[in-house]
Amino acid sequence: MKIACFGAGQIGSAFIRGVLKSQIVRPENLLVKGGKSGTAEALQAELGFRLVRNVADLTDCDVVCIATIPSVIPSILKELKGNLGQNTIVLSLATSPSIAVLQSALGSHSLVARAIPNTPIQVLAGMTGVSYGKNCQTTHKETVQALLGSLGQALEVPEEKLGIFGTVAGCGPAFVDVFIEALADASVLNGLSRKEAYKIVLQMIQGAATLAQESQTHPAVLKDQVCSPGGSTIRGVAALEENGFRNAVIQAITKANIH
Ligand SMILES: NC(=O)C1=CN([C@@H]2O[C@H](COP(=O)(O)OP(=O)(O)OC[C@H]3O[C@@H](n4cnc5c(N)ncnc54)[C@H](O)[C@@H]3O)[C@@H](O)[C@H]2O)C=CC1
Ligand SMILES: O=C(O)[C@@H]1CCC=N1
Known part of the structure; x- marks a missing residue:
């Protein structure tokens, strides 16, 4: 070619x-x-x-x-x-x-x-x-x-869907990078070194994506599997909800939407 x-x-x-x-x-x-x-x-x-x-x-x-x-x-x-x-x-x-x-x-x-x-x-x-x-x-x-x-x-994709496709796939890496950086900052705040933090965070994100892709399981089910009763994860999920995490992501995609 x-x-x-x-x-x-x-x-x-x-x-x-x-x-x-x-x-x-x-x-x-x-x-x-x-x-x-x-x-x-x-x-x-x-x-x-x-x-x-x-x-x-x-x-x-x-x-x-x-x-x-x-x-x-x-x-x-x-x-x-x-x-x-x-x-x-x-x-x-x-x-x-x-x-x-x-x-x-x-x-x-x-x-x-x-x-x-x-x-x-x-x-x-x-x-x-x-x-x-x-x-x-x-x-x-x-x-x-x-x-x-x-x-x-x-x-x-038909051209009328190219904008939103490109927003999720094309802008998305920047949003994920912000998430990665925030996870690493939180890890450092709680005692890990930067190097350790990025190693852990990147493998975790790759693993979560691979599991979702290979298992073809709904993310809500995968999330529920991590949240032990009275455990640590559900406290973190509640904190994300309290701080409008889902809405922040929805707003980010909607604001970025390529027309
Ligand atoms: N950065 C990204 O992740 C993505 C960008 N895009 C699109 O790609 C386009 C470029 O974006 P970026 O690469 O981020 O911008 P950029 O500013 O990094 O790159 C544009 C390049 O075009 C060059 N250029 C300017 N006039 C030129 C000419 N007459 N002939 C040849 N080259 C010329 C500039 O020197 C510059 O290096 C935009 O339309 C953007 O929406 C699409 C998908 C993802
Ligand atoms: O920021 C932008 O306009 C381009 C479109 C997709 C990713 N970057």
Whole structure:
């Protein structure tokens, strides 16, 4: 597979690291164009992909990804128009614009898709939602699925659900990181070292997620299994409820919701 990526910031570099780690693309078949921040050049020195010198180099790419903030995208689309092969798919990783806007900027025959990945794609543990424009045929979807699926899980969703999918999966890691940090702070407050705290917290979170995934058991049942009568856990659960933990999480997702 030959791919290009515009943008090597947070999600662009996670994507670049992921596709090289999964070996879905070889460094010589990965072309990257960065902005003025210099991150693409620094990453290139580390990972050995190619930098885009000329957009005409992109005509034989299977997929051209756009991993920049939305305001930059119209100028990138102008650059791309006329420099894409007949089967090159433009895959935007940005929260906007919509497929309709991408399509109208690139021309009515263009192959367009949108995906919202998350930072765990760099360690091939991603969860990515993807939606396709009307010109994408099965073969194009298979190409994108192979690319994004190599970074973890990738699921096709209608575009109207991509926002909330991306909010939970894409913003979610930051919310979990806040939780991890808070658990570690509490551990340190109660006598553990930072190192011990993070080792315990990370394995605990991974274990709880694996148990929920593998047992396919409702989280309320799993929670009840931990809460011994008159025991320690139920006191902690009551404290979470008293402090509006569930509501805080619901509000976080609702406020973050990508439209
Ligand atoms: N950070 C994340 O976890 C996720 C971000 N996204 C989306 O990805 C997009 C980028 O977000 P971040 O990576 O967080 O931002 P960022 O600011 O870290 O990265 C954007 C990069 O684009 C580069 N850039 C600017 N103009 C350019 C141009 N004309 N050509 C090529 N590169 C150019 C900048 O130099 C910068 O390195 C946003 O639309 C965001 O919503 C989507 C899913 C997850
Ligand atoms: O914060 C943002 O806007 C992006 C979207 C998903 C994760 N980060």
